[in-house]
Amino acid sequence: MNTTLYKADSRGHANHGWLDTHHTFSFASYYDPDRIHFGALRVLNDDKIDGGTGFPKHPHENMEIISIPLYGDLAHEDSMGNKSVIKENDVQVMSAGTGVVHSEFNHNEGKRTEFLQIWIFPKKENVEPRYGQHSFKPEDRINKFQLVVSPNKEDVPTWVHQDTWFHLSNFEEGYSSTYEFKKAENGLFIFLLEGELNVEGHLLSKRDGLSITDTQKVQIEATQNAHFLLMEVPLNW
Incomplete structure (x- = not known):
């Protein structure tokens, strides 16, 4: 088993006034040659957006955006006609493709929105x-691994064009x-949102990340109440 710990305070950071954002991987003005991506996981941004502000219209292509x-909350509009x-408790996916x-806009004056923006390289x-968008029941993730993204449209409405779960x-x-x-050849990235975890001897605190490769299973223990996201992604595709 090979692991790399990404401490919360080692992430890239930018405060634009209306947007306060942390980057686990190189993004915009933050560049670290050792942190370009983890397999197909290209972007993991931890964003806070002030009320009455947001991201104006901008383009994407050939990326799975989660x-x-x-x-x-955030209001979404796109060129496919979705509003x-x-x-x-919602998860949104967008296959940018061609x-x-x-x-994305926070219309709630005086109330900040916090969300994760994640990009995955597609396999096609x-x-x-x-x-795609779906609301998941929070009670279904208590002491469970609640599937929220899959490559299989039969699993969840929030499926993507990549062998990632x-x-x-x-x-x-x-x-x-x-x-x-x-999948045996995949890697796992754990991102701790709140609380504290012990993952194979690594103690994770709020907003820490841990990448794991060369294993088929990982033991995860909550040393405090913990809210976290598991991202299993291909290392090669």
Whole structure:
């Protein structure tokens, strides 16, 4: 088993006034040659957006884009004709494919929105753009691995064009479980949102990340109540 710990305070950071953002991997003005991506996981941004502000219309192509609101909500519009609001417990996916333009806006004056913006390299380029959104029950992730992203449309509406599986979990203090990989050649990236975890001897605190390769299963124990995201992704595709 090979592991790399990404401490929260080692991430790239930018504060644009309306947007306060941390980058686990190189993004925009933050560049670290040792942190370009982890396999197919290209971007993991931890964003906070002030009320009455947001991202104006901008283009993407050939990327699987996943948004997970943690607090508050975001209004979404895109060139496919979709208009929606994503809220806590929702997961949004957008396959940019041949090209899509979208915007995200926090219309709630005086209330900050927090969300994860995640990009995954697709296994097939130039697909027809598509949009998916689904609300997941938080009680279904208590001491469980709740599947929220999959390559299989039969599993969840929030499927993507890559052999990647995302799970959200809320482990109660003292609870322990083993995550077993879906594909032998994949890697796993754990991102701790709240609390404290012991993962194979590594103690993770809030907003720490841990990459894991060369194994088929990982033991995860909550040393405090813990909310976290598991991202299993291909290392080569």
